[in-house]
Amino acid sequence: MAILLFFIVLWYGGLFFQTFFLHRYAAHQTFTMSRRAEKVSFVLTWIFQGSSYLSAYGYGIMHRMHHAYADTENDPHSPKYDKNLMKMMLRTKDNYQDINNKDVYVEEKFLINVPQWKSFDHFASSMLSRILWGALYFLFFLFFVTAWWQWLLLPLAFLMAPIHGAIINWFAHIYGYVNFKVNDTSKNLLPIDFLMMGESYHNNHHRNSGKPNFGGVRWHEIDPTYVVMKMLHSFKLIQLKRV
Template identity: 70%
Template sequence: MVILIFIAVLWYSGLFFQTFFLHRYAAHQTYKMSRFGEKLCYVLTWITQGSNYLSAYGYGVMHRMHHAYADTEKDPHSPKYDHNLFTMMWRTKSIYQQINQQKVKIEEKFTKNVPQWEGFDKFASSWGSRIGWAIGYTAFFYFFATAWWQWILLPVAYMMAPIHGVIINWFGHIYGYVNFKVSDTSKNLFHFDWLMMGEGYHNNHHKHGGRANFGGVRWHEIDVTYYIMILLDKMKLIQLKPVAKVTREL
């Protein structure tokens, strides 16, 4: 039971900062926050994602490119141009690293106002940090695993963020339903997105990329992350941009 709770905590805490900070803030800037809040989110992203830490800059720029080039040859991750999810994610990793390490020239529209903390990213993305977290995860399993099958979950702990990416960027472009006609294959993966905290409403998001609430188009589309953001807004920790009500087209 301890191991299952550990995996659940890693899953939802890491996912929250991916969707709240990396996605809705760094890439789409659906809200504002102080410089201190931004720095704190960097540190909390590192703590919750651990061995699979993602840079706000690398993620933000790449995600903007995904929206601009969705399901074309320039898309950093599209099932349409990769034979399987492993080749897609390997290509995604390569593009992410090139962006994050600034080894490729990027148009200004993709980098404008994307937060960047180079010193912290260098530390949090280092092999020393990643291996340190991996050792910590392994030690936790050593002390608390009570059955052989629980060790199968250890690679999930190591690779949590890439697994989150696969669910949305691969399966969210193949399976599900649509509310809007868009120029790509994005779909709403779940009717109620309990697994991905709102990220699964991918078709809604591709239609209204700058909207903080990924759900809310149908009655059952509850975006848990957005309701947490409302609470943070009321606490004056962030400042949400107005969210327009939208109606499905299909």
């Protein structure tokens, strides 16, 4: 039971900060927050993503490029140009690292107001940080595993953030339904998104990327992350932008 609870916390905790902070804030700026709240979000993203921590700078720029070049040769990740899921994940990793390390030229339009905390990112993205988190995960499993099959969850814990991204970037461009005709293959992967916290309403999001609510087009499309964002807005911890 402890291993399953641990995995669930990692899954939803990491996923929430990926969609709330990296996606809706860093990439699309659907809301604003104070500098203090932004730094708290950096730290919480590191805590919940752990060994697979993604920088708001690298993620934000790469995701903006995905929207600008969706399903073209310049798309950082598209099933259209990769033979299988693993190849797409590896190409995404290379593109992310090149952007985050500033090894490639990025057009100015993709850099506008992207949040960056250089000193923290340098540590959080370091191999030392990833190894320390990996060691903590291993020790937790070592103490609390009660059945052999639970060890199968450990590699998933190591790579949680890339797995979250791959589910949407691959499957939500191949399977699902559409509400809008757009110039790419984005689809709504799940009719009720209890697994991806609103991220699977990918077609809705590609239709209007500046909208904080990814669901809401059909009665069953409830976006759990947006519900939390509305609560944070009511407590004045963030300020949702009008669309």
